[in-house]
Amino acid sequence: MRISLFVPCFVDQLTPQVGLATAQVLRRLGHTVEFRSEQTCCGQPSFNSGQWDVAREGARHALKVFRGSEVVVGPSGSCVAMMRNFYPQLFKGQPEEAEANDLAQRTFEFAEFLVKKLGVTDVGTKFSHKVTYHDGCHALRELRLKEEPRQLLRAVKGLELIETEEGESCCGFGGLFSAKFPMISTAMVQVKGGALVRTGAEFVVSSDPSCLLQIGGWLSREGKPIRPLHLSQVLANEAS
Amino acid sequence: MSDPKAIFLKDASVSTADGDQRAFIRKALGGYYVNRDLQKARFRSWEKARDAASMAKWSAVNDLGNQLEKFVGNFEKNGGVVHWAQDAAEAREIILKIAADAKAKAIIKSKCMTSEEIHLNDALAKAGYGVVESDLGEFIQQLRGEAPYHFVFPCMHVKREAISELFTKHLGTAPTNSPEELTMIARRHLRQLYVDADIGISGANFLVAETGQISITENEGNARLTTALPKIHIALAGIEKVVKNLDDLAILLPMLATAGAGQPMTCYNTLYSGPRQKGECDGPEQFHLVLLDNGRTRLLADPEQRDALHCIRCGACLNVCPIFKNIGGLAYGTTYQGPIGSVITPHLRGLKQWNHLSGASSLCGACTDACPVRIDLHHHLLHNRRNAVKTNPTLFDRVFHFGFNFVIQRPKLFAFGGKVFRTTLPLLKKLPLPYLSAWLKTRDLPTPPSQSFRAQWKDQNHE
Numbered sequence: 223m224r225i226s227l228f229v230p231c232f233v234d235q236l237t238p239q240v241g242l243a244t245a246q247v248l249r250r251l252g253h254t255v256e257f258r259s260e261q262t263c264c265g266q267p268s269f270n271s272g273q274w275d276v277a278r279e280g281a282r283h284a285l286k287v288f289r290g291s292e293v294v295v296g297p298s299g300s301c302v303a304m305m306r307n308f309y310p311q312l313f314k315g316q317p318e319e320a321e322a323n324d325l326a327q328r329t330f331e332f333a334e335f336l337v338k339k340l341g342v343t344d345v346g347t348k349f350s351h352k353v354t355y356h357d358g359c360h361a362l363r364e365l366r367l368k369e370e371p372r373q374l375l376r377a378v379k380g381l382e383l384i385e386t387e388e389g390e391s392c393c394g395f396g397g398l399f400s401a402k403f404p405m406i407s408t409a410m411v412q413v414k415g416g417a418l419v420r421t422g423a424e425f426v427v428s429s430d431p432s433c434l435l436q437i438g439g440w441l442s443r444e445g446k447p448i449r450p451l452h453l454s455q456v457l458a459n460e461a462s
Numbered sequence: 463m464s465d466p467k468a469i470f471l472k473d474a475s476v477s478t479a480d481g482d483q484r485a486f487i488r489k490a491l492g493g494y495y496v497n498r499d500l501q502k503a504r505f506r507s508w509e510k511a512r513d514a515a516s517m518a519k520w521s522a523v524n525d526l527g528n529q530l531e532k533f534v535g536n537f538e539k540n541g542g543v544v545h546w547a548q549d550a551a552e553a554r555e556i557i558l559k560i561a562a563d564a565k566a567k568a569i570i571k572s573k574c575m576t577s578e579e580i581h582l583n584d585a586l587a588k589a590g591y592g593v594v595e596s597d598l599g600e601f602i603q604q605l606r607g608e609a610p611y612h613f614v615f616p617c618m619h620v621k622r623e624a625i626s627e628l629f630t631k632h633l634g635t636a637p638t639n640s641p642e643e644l645t646m647i648a649r650r651h652l653r654q655l656y657v658d659a660d661i662g663i664s665g666a667n668f669l670v671a672e673t674g675q676i677s678i679t680e681n682e683g684n685a686r687l688t689t690a691l692p693k694i695h696i697a698l699a700g701i702e703k704v705v706k707n708l709d710d711l712a713i714l715l716p717m718l719a720t721a722g723a724g725q726p727m728t729c730y731n732t733l734y735s736g737p738r739q740k741g742e743c744d745g746p747e748q749f750h751l752v753l754l755d756n757g758r759t760r761l762l763a764d765p766e767q768r769d770a771l772h773c774i775r776c777g778a779c780l781n782v783c784p785i786f787k788n789i790g791g792l793a794y795g796t797t798y799q800g801p802i803g804s805v806i807t808p809h810l811r812g813l814k815q816w817n818h819l820s821g822a823s824s825l826c827g828a829c830t831d832a833c834p835v836r837i838d839l840h841h842h843l844l845h846n847r848r849n850a851v852k853t854n855p856t857l858f859d860r861v862f863h864f865g866f867n868f869v870i871q872r873p874k875l876f877a878f879g880g881k882v883f884r885t886t887l888p889l890l891k892k893l894p895l896p897y898l899s900a901w902l903k904t905r906d907l908p909t910p911p912s913q914s915f916r917a918q919w920k921d922q923n924h925e
Contacts, residue, residue, distance in 0.1 A: 229915050229916075231870070231876070231880075233915060234880065234914050234915040234916055235880040235883065235884060235910070235914050235915075236884075236907070236908050236910055236911070237908060237911075238911050238913070238914055238915035238918055239911075241915040241919070242915065242918065242919075242922075245919075257915075257916070257919050257923075259873065259916050259919070259920070260873045261873070262869070262870040262871070262872075262873055262876040263866075263870040263876075265867065265870065267863075267866065268863040268866060268867055269844075270825065270844065270847070271847065271851070271859060271863060272844070272846075272847030272848040272849075272850055272851035273851055273855075273859065273860075273863040274848050274851070276863045276864060276866075276867045277863075277867065279867045279871060280866070280867040280870045280871060282871075283870060283871045359824070359825070359826040359827055359828075362827075363826070363827035363828070363830070363831060364827065390828065391784055391826075391828075392784050392824045392826035392828070394784070394824055395824060396823065396824025396825060396826070397824075398897065399821070399822070399823065399824050399825075400824075400900075400901060401896075401897035401898070401900040401901050402821060402897070402900070403471075403474070403821070403822050404900040404901065404903060404904065405474060405475045405478045405479070406474055406478055406785060406788055406789055406822060407824070408478070408903075408904040408905070409478040409484065409788035409789075410784050410785075410788055410824065411904075411905070412481075413484075413488070413784070413787075413788070435907075435908070436905065438906075438908065439901070439905030439906045439907060439908075440904065440905050442905075442906040443904060443905050443906045
């Protein structure tokens with residue numbers, strides 16, 4: 223299959239290793255991976271801020287970038303939810319409505335793509351560490367993915383998966399919410415981060431690099447021992 | 463300071479800084495999660511029950527005019543008197559007039575959030591009536607001089623010791639740490655007040671169109687006393703409370719109890735069928751119902767958010783909301799706290815002043831999953847944000863998002879901007895920049911890589 227990578231804008235700029243690991247896993251499974259370098263951001267920050275007219279301009283660019291692609295795979299539940307669930311709303315009644323609906327149908331979150339589309343749960347990797355998994359809210363409740371990333375993690379040799387308290391609680395990222403209401407966002411990550419630390423895991427793994435930005439940022443500031451890692455990095459085994 | 467947003471930001475800063483109080487609220491809700499899941503498991507399919515409950519409310523709200531007419535016809539046939547109130551002021555006037563006509567002195571009330579919405583207690587007190595709340599939580603909040611913290615559990619934030627102190631101060635009782643004793647103190651105090659009251663004011667959980675009955679659900683029995691002992695019963699309800707028939711009520715009552723409080727059924731479920739009938743020896747002589755619009759028809763006219771009128775005020779969305787659990791109910795500054803409050807308050811009080819509540823959400827969606835009548839809560843927060851931008855865009859937001867979307871349509875500019883951001887980040891961190899400094903106050907950012915993903919990809923793939 224020819225897979226077009228959808229790399230979130232902040233992954234491009236701040237955590238490129240997540241994009242590289244995603245490509246590595248997909249290639250190892252025998253697929254052709256392309257990166258269309260005209261891509262930038264899906265427009266979610268503006269969409270979530272209520273600026274739908276402006277967001278549509280940015281999203282139009284993304285539609286153009288991925289035109290003609292076979293499947294689009296992104297290592298982020300949140301950015302994929304934007305394309306899958308919110309592009310159809312954003313373009314409803316617009317000339318691009320059909321194109322937005324079409325892109326929504328062939329865009330997949332990384333774990334979802336592996337398990338549901340490719341039918342793969344064991345990607346043949348080893349990671350001898352204790353990890354806990356953080357469900358990003360968009361993956362969990364917009365894309366309804368809960369078992370898929372866990373199936374992938376359970377198949378990793380040597381990996382011990384520990385479930386956390388506050389398992390379905392939001393980490394408090396919420397995009398610009400984290401900076402517009404920093405005191406609420408911080409209170410939320412204190413609750414979430416505290417629970418993650420109590421698991422005794424060495425790594426907190428997630429399908430959502432934006433949650434990891436929030437959780438990792440707080441853990442680092444507080445000097446906590448547990449480290450953030452994207453699911454793709456575990457599956458590509460880049461941890462040690 | 464009268465700007466609701468400024469007050470909200472200040473109050474939320476104070477309450478989120480109170481770690482003990484936040485832990486107390488989390489602990490208080492711990493038992494609820496266990497019981498709720500236990501009760502949900504008793505349903506053959508909770509999800510199908512949600513469909514049915516949602517359909518029950520949908521079919522009534524989408525035929526509201528006819529269903530209300532049917533209800534009112536049957537209610538009047540039973541001997542009740544209906545009053546229509548367009549807004550809070552009209553509702554207050556109606557109730558004040560009934561009280562004046564009856565030459566009433568003392569009024570007892572059972573739990574009624576709609577009365578909080580119209581600030582009824584203040585109006586009655588100003589007119590010289592003694593008003594006492596008979597629901598234990600509301601009674602405590604009344605003594606504290608504080609609004610309800612949670613529209614189902616009004617004093618869930620108050621510790622036992624504080625309640626004991628409150629009773630000692632106001633009722634002169636001996637300090638005690640026992641919940642049973644505290645309840646008995648309130649009970650003894652309230653008993654005589656039911657007997658003395660000329661008027662009992664209640665809310666209504668549902669208005670049953672096919673029978674003209676009012677359904678009230680409660681755990682303390684205080685609503686039964688409030689509505690049965692005084693000579694006059696006034697019920698106050700929003701027009702969206704109507705359901706078509708008793709079959710629909712039969713699904714909604716257990717859903718309300720399970721979703722909201724983790725109970726199989728609320729302890730007392732009563733259908734009120736009108737005033738004392740000929741030959742009956744008890745019940746009120748007059749039975750009034752005030753039906754309140756107060757912005758609800760505005761919500762009804764909005765097909766996108768009309769389902770917010772399905773709300774049965776169970777409180778499930780508050781119980782699961784990480785915002786509610788961390789800022790607490792009082793910080794909202796609204797009658798209805800939590801996600802449903804953030805959705806409907808802009809419709810009831812104005813979007814311009816109350817849109818910040820829709821912004822104060824990470825859009826995690828826990829509320830939408832918890833709602834027994836499937837209100838699309840967290841997406842409505844997005845809709846409110848969009849509607850607010852349409853009517854009242856702020857200059858900063860306009861410039862910021864215009865700039866951002868200008869950049870993301872130009873890949874070369876985006877790559878260049880990213881590089882500038884990464885290389886100057888150590889300097890940027892020291893500047894008082896919007897958003898960035900708010901983030902950095904409590905969280906680090908990863909050390910930026912020297913090369914972006916796109917640059918590394920280009921190198922590795924020789925593109």
